Amino acid sequence: MLRQMGYEVVVVDPNSENPLLEAAERERAVVIRGDYALASTLQQARIQGSRCLICTTPDDLTNLETALTAHSLQPGIRTILRVTDPELAARMQRHMQTLGISYSATGLGARAFATAALVGSVYGTLAWQGETLLVTLLEVSADCHYLGLSLRQLAQDYDLVILLHRSRPGKPCVFPKIWQKEGKTLLKEGDQLYVMGTVESLIRLTQGRPLPPELYQVRLLECRNPYFEEEILSALSFYARLPKTALKPLLGCLPAVVSPPLPRDKAIKLARQLRKMSTEVQVFAQAQPAHWIPAAMNENSESNLN
Numbered sequence: 001m002l003r004q005m006g007y008e009v010v011v012v013d014p015n016s017e018n019p020l021l022e023a024a025e026r027e028r029a030v031v032i033r034g035d036y037a038l039a040s041t042l043q044q045a046r047i048q049g050s051r052c053l054i055c056t057t058p059d060d061l062t063n064l065e066t067a068l069t070a071h072s073l074q075p076g077i078r079t080i081l082r083v084t085d086p087e088l089a090a091r092m093q094r095h096m097q098t099l100g101i102s103y104s105a106t107g108l109g110a111r112a113f114a115t116a117a118l119v120g121s122v123y124g125t126l127a128w129q130g131e132t133l134l135v136t137l138l139e140v141s142a143d144c145h146y147l148g149l150s151l152r153q154l155a156q157d158y159d160l161v162i163l164l165h166r167s168r169p170g171k172p173c174v175f176p177k178i179w180q181k182e183g184k185t186l187l188k189e190g191d192q193l194y195v196m197g198t199v200e201s202l203i204r205l206t207q208g209r210p211l212p213p214e215l216y217q218v219r220l221l222e223c224r225n226p227y228f229e230e231e232i233l234s235a236l237s238f239y240a241r242l243p244k245t246a247l248k249p250l251l252g253c254l255p256a257v258v259s260p261p262l263p264r265d266k267a268i269k270l271a272r273q274l275r276k277m278s279t280e281v282q283v284f285a286q287a288q289p290a291h292w293i294p295a296a297m298n299e300n301s302e303s304n305l306n
Helices: 019-026 041-045 060-073 086-095 106-117 153-157 198-205 226-240 244-252 264-275
Strands: 010-012 028-033 053-054 078-083 100-105 122-128 131-138 161-166 192-198 214-221 277-286
Touching: 019 198, 028 041, 028 198, 041 060, 053 060, 053 161, 060 078, 078 086, 078 198, 122 214, 153 198, 214 226, 214 244, 214 264, 226 264
Parallel strands: 010 028, 053 078, 078 100
Antiparallel strands: 122 131, 131 192, 161 192, 214 277
């Protein structure tokens, strides 16, 4: 595949009888028959002018030894290791980050097989920040619990990325249009979806357990122009459902949380309004407290604001 993409490729293998070497030569790759863990062999393979090293032998320690030798000759070279042992792959990722990325083929495969048993065909896996993301096909049937949901709501409720939506009849809708007006499209029987998500997200989907609605609050960090004070208080009063007199003392003790827990879109809208008034604000996710009472109304509730 690398050759078909136009890259020069050097293949190293100590087994001169390996039939795959002939296939590599047919693809016009340079083939070197030698011990890949030796510095002299890697130098012959022009490691010092290479962009990437891919170690795919069935032996984890051989792959590691080869990568370490390569980095002594070409520090910082991008490196991909095939590792059979999932625990070893995780340790290498944590403690030897200079080597690049270590994938456990069995670790990725196990998640793919387990998830396929629950949700259907798995078309690919991706390791990202300690998580395994899977791409799968969903077919909407009459008894699906997400029948009638909008594309956007499905993505939000189950923490999924919808890569493609196909409805009959109609053209396929691909990401990122799903987050534009097409996101309001309601799912109906016969629709097909290619989605990407974690194993946990896909299990939630099969069990019909949407994520609880995430709430956000707005923290006012700095007010640079006192001229806008009345407009700022009016905006805060509208979202907090409190009189401006109760909120005014907050402007004298910044930074402070100036909103109750809000849905994400409302929190972002408030933040945008405040930024137009020469303020610096921050939007952050927050579990909903029992009551949000500004310190101006209750001197003992400072913890609700920080």
